[in-house]
Amino acid sequence: MVESILYNFMEEQLRRTPVTFKRYLYGDIPWENQMTGIVGARGVGKSTMMRQYILEHRDSGHFLYISVDHTYFTDHSLADLADEFVKDGGTHLFIDEVHKYRNWSIELKQIYDIHPGLKVVFTGSSILDIEKGEADLSRRALIYKMEGLSFREFMELFYGVKSPVFSMEEILAHKAGIDTVEHPLPYFREYLARGYYPFSSEFGFERRLQQVIAQTVESDIAQYADMKASTARKLKRMLVIVSTLAPYKPSAEKLAAEIGVSKNNVPEYLLYLEKAGMIGQLRDDTGGMRGLGKVEKVYIDNPTLMTVLSNGAPDVGNLRETFFYSQTKVRNDVIASKDSDFVIGTNTFEVGGKKKGRRQIQDIPGGIVVKDDIEYGHGIEIPLWHFGLNY
Numbered sequence: 001m002v003e004s005i006l007y008n009f010m011e012e013q014l015r016r017t018p019v020t021f022k023r024y025l026y027g028d029i030p031w032e033n034q035m036t037g038i039v040g041a042r043g044v045g046k047s048t049m050m051r052q053y054i055l056e057h058r059d060s061g062h063f064l065y066i067s068v069d070h071t072y073f074t075d076h077s078l079a080d081l082a083d084e085f086v087k088d089g090g091t092h093l094f095i096d097e098v099h100k101y102r103n104w105s106i107e108l109k110q111i112y113d114i115h116p117g118l119k120v121v122f123t124g125s126s127i128l129d130i131e132k133g134e135a136d137l138s139r140r141a142l143i144y145k146m147e148g149l150s151f152r153e154f155m156e157l158f159y160g161v162k163s164p165v166f167s168m169e170e171i172l173a174h175k176a177g178i179d180t181v182e183h184p185l186p187y188f189r190e191y192l193a194r195g196y197y198p199f200s201s202e203f204g205f206e207r208r209l210q211q212v213i214a215q216t217v218e219s220d221i222a223q224y225a226d227m228k229a230s231t232a233r234k235l236k237r238m239l240v241i242v243s244t245l246a247p248y249k250p251s252a253e254k255l256a257a258e259i260g261v262s263k264n265n266v267p268e269y270l271l272y273l274e275k276a277g278m279i280g281q282l283r284d285d286t287g288g289m290r291g292l293g294k295v296e297k298v299y300i301d302n303p304t305l306m307t308v309l310s311n312g313a314p315d316v317g318n319l320r321e322t323f324f325y326s327q328t329k330v331r332n333d334v335i336a337s338k339d340s341d342f343v344i345g346t347n348t349f350e351v352g353g354k355k356k357g358r359r360q361i362q363d364i365p366g367g368i369v370v371k372d373d374i375e376y377g378h379g380i381e382i383p384l385w386h387f388g389l390n391y
Helices: 004-015 047-060 078-087 104-114 129-134 151-159 168-172 186-196 205-225 229-247 252-259 261-274 303-309 316-328 384-389
Strands: 035-040 065-066 092-096 119-124 142-148 279-283 295-300 334-336 343-344 347-352 367-371 381-383
Touching: 004 065, 035 047, 035 104, 035 129, 047 065, 047 119, 078 092, 078 104, 078 303, 092 168, 104 119, 104 142, 104 343, 119 129, 129 205, 129 261, 168 303, 168 384, 186 303, 186 384, 205 229, 205 261, 205 303, 229 252, 229 261, 229 295, 229 303, 252 261, 261 279, 261 295, 279 316, 279 334, 295 316, 303 316, 303 381, 316 343, 316 347, 316 384, 381 384
Parallel strands: 035 119, 035 142, 065 092, 092 119, 347 367, 367 381
Antiparallel strands: 279 295, 334 343, 343 347
């Protein structure tokens, strides 16, 4: 029999779970699949989304929500818990922060194979550990990655302003917008500074985000890559350096010299930071498939993270490009442009302020000028904030 302490823990967590706002990924998750994983950077709302599903559907089965950092697991295993839960008539098991559990992938594989009727959903705050365990789960678990808040979601969560999702085609056709907001730019400025993370309204947000950064680099990445503490500190130093330069054209020699590591380690370290949700790497199309091309630029993952890393004073031009990349890559394949900033499908995008001209893209078929500080667009000129409505 499952110990009552775990059911009590679930009820306490459910009682604190908000239900009025749901993340963009909520409707995409196949909750009734036998095993599903939700991964992403720390603090983007994975746990909340999972608990929201329980609250809405718990009458349709026997549910249990657990977090593997609970003291229960100091002398109990996940596999044993699943056995007891199934014997109790359990139908849906939700496992939070599974990456903190040693041998998690092996035991999830065992649960999958032994209990085919049990629906399992798990989250991992570090995509690194999830991917490391996929050798055991590649044919079993469906993995979904969650990003932080879009500008559209920010408006709904913090201001109660709802807006539909607009596809890239609709944005380029000037069909995007928020009908109930007359002047969106003040809200957009706030989003850039602190809107990417759902916990940004909490007291001491900047300090909390610094703690997320430290835990990601010094714990998640270090554990995944079996790094020494001194190497993890160098990785954090790398992140700070990149934040002052981004969008940054990778120079392994210079970056290696700055942090005191071999230049051969730099691409690997950048990849760790990318997978952990700290940076984004813009690649060209030479790989032929998404994610396999040569890295042309390195960005901080999102504008809020960039603002905090720069102590509240990011370069505005870099911030604009960071916003565009972070919002569009969620639903689109974004690659580096040889002539401008970005390419998505048949369109080339040049990102700038409201005075940005057309000269750089005027001879490029499908050229688009993305302008900040404008409310409405026309022709090939699209407001930057419109791309925050893409998911």
